[in-house]
Amino acid sequence: MPSKREDPLGLPVGLEVFRDGPPAKVRMADGSTTWLVGRHADARSVLADPRISADDTHPAYPKLLPVPAEKGALSFLRFDDPEHGRMRRMLAAEFTVRRTNALRPSIEEAVDRLLDDMLAKDGPADLVADFALPLPSLVICVLLGVPYADHGFFQRASLEFLNVEADPAIAIAAAERLQEYLTRLIAAKVADPTDDLLGRVAAAQVVPGHLTEEELVLMARLLLIAGHETTANMLSLGTLLLLKSPDQLARLAADAPAVTEELLRHLSIVHFGLPRTAREPVEVGGVTIGAGEGLVVSLSAANRDGAHFAGDPEAFDAAREPGHHVAFGFGAHQCIGAALARLEMNIALPRLFARAPGLALAIPPEDVVFRPEQFVYGIAALPVTW
Incomplete structure (x- = not known):
């Protein structure tokens, strides 16, 4: 499986052929083989097909994370219906557009407070440590009801958990x-019970026949990790890409949602893809995937498919016609927190550049340290001046 990038903000090396061609067999790090799916139409087909399973306990399920399936690594994200639907429905009311938009004032307040602190510094600041990472951590803590004082603990644990090159024991x-x-x-x-997501779900659902406390714990772990890691990396990578693209940065104040969608498409930070297993023979893009065979859907390749996205699919262009990217996945398992991630980006990025119009890298671009070993692609640190 390819993971390195010649251009750190571009498509992972080796995915070009899968972006433009049918599914093909690739060798995984553990020596096993699996099907890699790259075209946009094929990716959506696989992710929406009930004959293709997200259950990571299957022997042929592609192992992208070192944590064994029996540890309940990603909770209901790795369950099929009806169990997946049962657990997801318990959260649906917490992630409606209305409830998400109700968080806007608190997100705006957090953004302004973090920028106040960062811009008060005399010298360069680390945009990751001072802004991109604490913002979604604050938001997810408020949403879930997790004490923000513990952010250092869960941020470190999340990095160890999502490191695909880590010793499994770690x-x-x-x-x-x-x-x-x-x-x-x-x-x-x-x-x-407390008046927060975990408190409300606990009060309503942790009863016989609904949700056990253990299931809620695994659900909470998924939401806590995904709720801060993904948005944090999108904010830092997005800032870097905008600094390298002044023509696109000029669009941000007038049309932040369009810029956000193009950042999501272009960066595709779940860069190792989404693993699946075929329950029965399934045809995908003219290729028959055998029963019990594994697949990995490359979101990066699907989001650079020139047959689907108008213009140059490798270009970062917020003026392109929307093409329904798959940065949040697709189908029944599509990211439940997509609206929240969009809201955070649509608030944070315009405010950052409005408050710091002279924002610039404090180091040469080639010295920025990326994290290709993380399941969620990102930046270790981003020194900036203003």
């Missing part, structure tokens, strides 16, 4: 620390 230990922490937190919310 990733498992990180998963277990998060699980122990959230077990204590949720037990307290079950005993005395």
